[in-house]
Each structure stands twice: as structure tokens, then as C-alpha cells.
Amino acid sequence: MSLLQVRDLSKAFGGVRAVDGIHFDLHEGELLAMIGPNGAGKSTTFNMVGGQLRASGGSIQLQGRELVGAKPRQICHLGVGRTFQIAATFASLTVLENTQMALLSHHKRLYHWWRPVRDQYREQALALLEQVGMAAHAERPCSELAYGDVKRVELAMALANDPRLLLMDEPTAGMGPQERNELMALTKRLVVERRMAVLFTEHSMDVVFAHADRMLVLARGRLIAEGDAHSIRNHPQVQQVYFGSGKTFERPPQEPQP
Template identity: 75%
Template sequence: MSLLKVTGLGKSFGGVKAVDGIDFELHAGELLALIGPNGAGKSTTFNMVNGQLQANSGSILLDGVELVGLQPREIWRLGVGRTFQIAETFASLTVVENVQMALLSADRKLFSFWRKAADYKRTQALDLLDKVGMAEQADRPCSVLAYGDVKRVELAIAMANAPKLLLMDEPTAGMAPKERNELMALTKKLVVERNMAVLFTEHSMDVVFAYADRMIVLARGRLIAQGRPEEIRAHPKVQEVYFGSGKTFEKERKQMESV
């Protein structure tokens, strides 16, 4: 049984169909890449799964529970974590305090002025930081971290609610090649260890082809292909979209040819 099942998903803005009736499934223990040229509908699809946008049509089932109509906070509590293209952390807090705040949220605990967040589940927070290689920097403020380390902290934060499904929006944006590979290798390791699923968007084709178990490709709001990386690389519609429009997708074309 699929962990995530998307059926007939659609979203329009005025008269424009940003996403036009797409279907896909995602299983536990799997990394699924959502790719496509600019304007394909990737972000719209991603944000509908997370509840930041409400679908006009279709269904999004997580373990049989309908997500359409729910708010992001409700979806988080059902076991969906998320990282963002621009890392979201509290720069004024320490690394461990950032994770502790996420644990407070996951446990529905209100912050009280007489009880410091630093007293709450520090051991659990440190364990999460150890999983992402950041335990030794636990007491440093996030404001002084290198960007690649901030991304690791964000991943620990996203894991605070023990997600079944992790949504990663451009996880390697702004990172050097070595950092990109380290972050995705770490994500792959966590997927296997925790038997969770990951849906991620990504522009770096080297990352996509190296780490995705399967891929879905959108173009102009429609799903044009899905399958394993080797199938997508050889798919005629994908080749037409990426290779057949002059210089529009030149960057993606070069990346795909290099992997």
C-alpha cells in the first residue's frame, strides 16, 4: 500500500491551470524526485501536499487520511515534515534550542516564561542532531553556522515529529557540490533507517539522478513521465521538453547529459 497517493490533483489561478489532474504514489523507504522546467507546476504541487495551497480538485491521501482541506499545522501533526529552499531556523537561538522548539511544537506544548525551552527534551534534541552530524555544534548560535550546517539543522528540525513523509523543497539550493552530496547521502541514510518517504524538488540533475529512487516529471501542469532515473533519462517526452526548445532548458540539458 502506498504511503502517499495523489489522484486527479488540480489547481487553477484564474483561468490558468497550474496543475492539471496529476496522479502519483509514493512508498515508505523511497525518495521521489519531482522535476520539470520553470512553470511546470512543481511548487504548486508541492505546496498542495503540504497544505500551503488548497487544491481545486483531486485527492491527497497519507496513509488513507485525506489531506486536502487541512492546514499545514494539521498535516505536520499527521507526520509530514518539511524543509525549505531557503533554510528556516531561529538565528538567535542555539542549534539545540532550534530542535527543542520543534519538539515543543510536535508535542503541542506551549512555551511558558517560567520554563526555558532549553530544559525540554534536550537529550532527544541532541540525538536528532547526532543523526545529522551536528551534535558537536549543539550550543552554538545558528547565526554563526556555515550554510551547509544550517541545512543540516533544518533537517533535524524537520525530523522532530518523527515524520512518515518528508517534503524537501530544493534541499541543495545554494550549496557547493560536496555539501549537496553529503546532505543527500545523509537524507538517503535516514530514509532507510526510519523507513520514511521523501518527496523532493530539485534543479540539480546530478543530485536527482544520483539519489532519487523514482522521478515524476511535470510540464505545463501535467505529468508527462514517471519512472526510475534510467527510464526518465531515455523517455521521449522528457527529452522533448528538456532538449527540444532551443536554449530554454540548456542548463538542465547539460546536467542530464553529464549524469
């Protein structure tokens, strides 16, 4: 059985159908990319799965539990974590304190102010930071970190919820090529080790083709292709949507020169 099942998912804003009958499955241990040009419906679909937007029609089920109509916090407590395009950390807090705060939220202990935060869930927070390679920076304020390291801290915070499904919105935005590939290789390792699944949106095709197990391609609110790297590279409609006639995905876009 699929971990996540999306069926006939739709979203209309007035007379505009931003998402029109999308369907897909996501399995445990899978890294699934959702790609498409601007305006394809990626963010709308992503936000419906996370509960930030309510679907106009269709179904989203997490292991048989319907998510349509549930609030983001309810979805979080069902085992869905999320990272954002702009990393969401507290810059003035240390790496360790940020992770402890995420654990306090997961355990619904945020309002127990009479107990010092530094004493709560410290070992669990350090274990999460070890998993993402940030334990050595535990006592540093997030404001001092390179952006790639901030993204790792955000990943540790998302893992504090012990998610079965992790939603990653543009996880490598603002990162250089090496940082991008290191973060996604880490994510893939965690998917396997923790037996969870990841749905992510991404504009960097080098990241998508190097790390995704499978891809969904959206255009104008509809799913136009689904498959592995080879099938997507050679899909005529995908080539047309991205590049027009005569071009392919054989080479990922080059990094802009400084």
C-alpha cells in the same frame, strides 16, 4: 499500500490550470524527486500536498487519510514534515535550542514559558542532532554556521515531528557540489533508518540522478514521465522539454565557473 496517494490533482488560478490531473504514489522507504522546467507546476503540487494551497480537484491521501482541505498544522500533526528552499532556523538561537523549539512545537509545549527551554527535550534534541551530524555544534548559534550545516539543522528540526513523510523544497539550493551530495546521502540514509518517505523538488540534476529512487517529470501542469534514472534519461518527451532535440541527460549540468 502506498504511504501517499495522489489522484487527479488539479489547481486553477482563474482560467489558468497550473496543475492538471496529476497522479502518483509514494512508498515507505522511497526518495521521490519531482522535477520539471520553470512553470511546470512543481511548487503548486508541492504546496497542495503540504496544505499551503487547497486543490481545486482531486485527492491527496496519507495512509488513507484525506489531506485536501486540511490546514498545514493539521497535516504536520498527521506526520508530514517539511524543509524549505531558504533554510528556516532562528539565527540567534543555538543549534540545540532550534531543535528543542521544534520538539516543543511538536509536543504542543511552546507556551509553557515558566519552564526554561534549555531543560526541555534536551536529550531528544541531541539525539536528532547526532543523526544529522551536528551534535558537535550543539552550542553554536546558527548565525555562525556554514549554510550546509544550517540545512542539516533544519533537517533535524523537521525530524522532530517524527514524520512519516518529509517534503523537501529545493533542499540543496545554494550549496556546493560536495555539500549537496552529502546532504542527500544523509537524507537517503535517514529514509531507510526511520522507515519514512521523502518527496523533494530539485533543480540540480546531478543530485536527482545520483540519489532519487524514482522521478516525476512535470511540464505545463501535467505529469509527462515517471520512472527511474535510466527511463527518465531516455524518455523522448523529457529530453525535448528540457533540452530540445538532440540532447540528453547523459551528463548532468556543469557547475558554473567562478
